[in-house]
Amino acid sequence: xxxxxxxxxxxxxxxxxxxxxxxxxxxxxxxxxxxxxxxxxxxxxxxxxxxxxxxxxxxxxxxxxxxxxxxxxxxxxxxxxxxxxxxxxxxxxxxxx
Numbered sequence: 001x002x003x004x005x006x007x008x009x010x011x012x013x014x015x016x017x018x019x020x021x022x023x024x025x026x027x028x029x030x031x032x033x034x035x036x037x038x039x040x041x042x043x044x045x046x047x048x049x050x051x052x053x054x055x056x057x058x059x060x061x062x063x064x065x066x067x068x069x070x071x072x073x074x075x076x077x078x079x080x081x082x083x084x085x086x087x088x089x090x091x092x093x094x095x096x097x
Contacts, residue, residue: 001058003082004029006049010042018072025049025078027057034085034092043076044068054082054093 010024022044029039034054041057046068049055059076085093 001056001079002029003034003085004041004055004057005036006045006051006053006055006078007040008051016073022046022068022072022074023048025051027055027076027078030054032087032092041076043078044072044074045078047078047081049078049081054085054095056080056082 004027008026025045055078
């Protein structure tokens with residue numbers, strides 16, 4: 001798993017039928033200090049994350065272990081929207097609003 005920031009949306013009008021209804025987001029991986037990296041991933045979004053939000057991403061076989069992604073060709077899934085991020089008692093990120 002990793003923490004990332006949603007940077008965009010992927011729209012694909014033609015795709016395998018078992019992927020219909022699954023929104024795709026572009027997620028940029030963040031460092032432990034919340035700095036953006038140069039690594040991006042396309043992830044299935046099952047939690048309705050918005051652009052700019054920090055999210056928790058599972059990848060590999062773990063991304064196919066939900067009732068929405070079972071037996072679907074998913075390699076990454078947004079499984080949570082981050083509210084607070086702390087390391088050793090220091091708040092790195094706090095969601096506003």
